[in-house]
Amino acid sequence: MKIAIIGTGNLGKSIAKGLLSNQDVTSLYLTKRNIQELKEFEDNKQVIITQDNALAIQKSDVILLAVQPAQAAQILIDAKPLLTKNHSIISTITGFSIAAIEHSIGQDKAIIRAMPNTAIAVGKSMTCLCSNTQGKQHIKIAETIFNQLGHSLQIPEPQMQAATVVCASGIAFWMRLIRATTQAAIQLGFDAEEAQQLAMYTSEGAASLLIQNKRHPEQEIDRVTTPKGCTIEGLNEMEHKGLSSSLIQGMVASFNKINTIKKEQL
Numbered sequence: 330m331k332i333a334i335i336g337t338g339n340l341g342k343s344i345a346k347g348l349l350s351n352q353d354v355t356s357l358y359l360t361k362r363n364i365q366e367l368k369e370f371e372d373n374k375q376v377i378i379t380q381d382n383a384l385a386i387q388k389s390d391v392i393l394l395a396v397q398p399a400q401a402a403q404i405l406i407d408a409k410p411l412l413t414k415n416h417s418i419i420s421t422i423t424g425f426s427i428a429a430i431e432h433s434i435g436q437d438k439a440i441i442r443a444m445p446n447t448a449i450a451v452g453k454s455m456t457c458l459c460s461n462t463q464g465k466q467h468i469k470i471a472e473t474i475f476n477q478l479g480h481s482l483q484i485p486e487p488q489m490q491a492a493t494v495v496c497a498s499g500i501a502f503w504m505r506l507i508r509a510t511t512q513a514a515i516q517l518g519f520d521a522e523e524a525q526q527l528a529m530y531t532s533e534g535a536a537s538l539l540i541q542n543k544r545h546p547e548q549e550i551d552r553v554t555t556p557k558g559c560t561i562e563g564l565n566e567m568e569h570k571g572l573s574s575s576l577i578q579g580m581v582a583s584f585n586k587i588n589t590i591k592k593e594q595l
């Protein structure tokens with residue numbers, strides 16, 4: 330696969346690292362204006378680092394857009410004469426609709442929107458995908474890329490805002506939960522390094538149980554809660570203090586905010 334990442338910043342670098350850790354990439358063009366920030370990729374023989382978006386587009390089949398929303402429209406307008414129906418155009422730009430992309434480059438191009446998260450750098454991103462009509466024939470290409478970098482799920486475009494909260498902001502929410510668990514473990518007598526290990530690997534184990542056993546979380550909770558025992562005592566205390574409720578309210582607040590930001594941009 331010949332891939333170009335247009336705008337290799339935080340997310341673009343994470344995608345590049347993930348892509349380079351598997352064998353399918355024939356060439357990987359990485360673009361940005363300040364290319365000295367891409368020195369870490371210089372030794373990869375498949376990688377071509379350039380400021381020239383046009384060159385990257387012409388030499389690639391899959392164009393991954395990872396610039397900020399404010400830069401997107403001009404980059405797409407400049408790219409329009411170079412883009413063909415054979416290109417798969419995958420945009421990771423938050424809140425930038427398929428209609429807005431079509432407005433810049435035309436409806437006849439295969440456009441896919443992807444909402445990954447930063448765990449893409451370690452091959453563990455949950456990435457949501459949607460496409461325009463032309464993009465439906467190319468979405469398998471996007472699935473192949475993002476399934477090698479974690480998991481992907483096709484969703485309707487109107488759900489992309491919610492997916493941003495659950496999956497992209499979700500990384501921050503989970504980090505806070507893991508940090509809080511670490512703080513509790515320190516209070517219970519572990520040193521900081523041990524406490525973080527206990528928190529990280531226990532959360533990884535909990536998620537793995539659900540993934541592999543395909544069970545509901547409550548079924549796994551039932552297996553570790555003895556009547557009158559310490560687990561149910563702790564869980565109920567957490568719920569009295571609003572654990573589930575505060576998580577749900579926080580995510581709904583995040584969703585309301587993302588919708589407000591979108592309206593302000595219109």
Ligand SMILES: NC(=O)c1ccc[n+]([C@@H]2O[C@H](COP(=O)([O-])OP(=O)(O)OC[C@H]3O[C@@H](n4cnc5c(N)ncnc54)[C@H](OP(=O)(O)O)[C@@H]3O)[C@@H](O)[C@H]2O)c1
Pocket residue numbers: 335336337338339340341360361362363364382395396397398400404421422423444445446447497
């Ligand atoms: N971070 C996440 O978790 C995440 C998750 C999902 C989606 N997203 C979306 O992904 C996009 C990128 O996010 P980010 O956090 O990676 O932003 P970022 O770090 O600011 O990266 C954007 C990059 O675009 C480059 N750029 C700007 N103008 C350019 C141009 N004309 N040609 C080529 N490159 C150009 C910038 O580098 P130079 O200034 O050197 O050109 C910059 O490194 C955003 O739209 C964001 O909404 C991010």
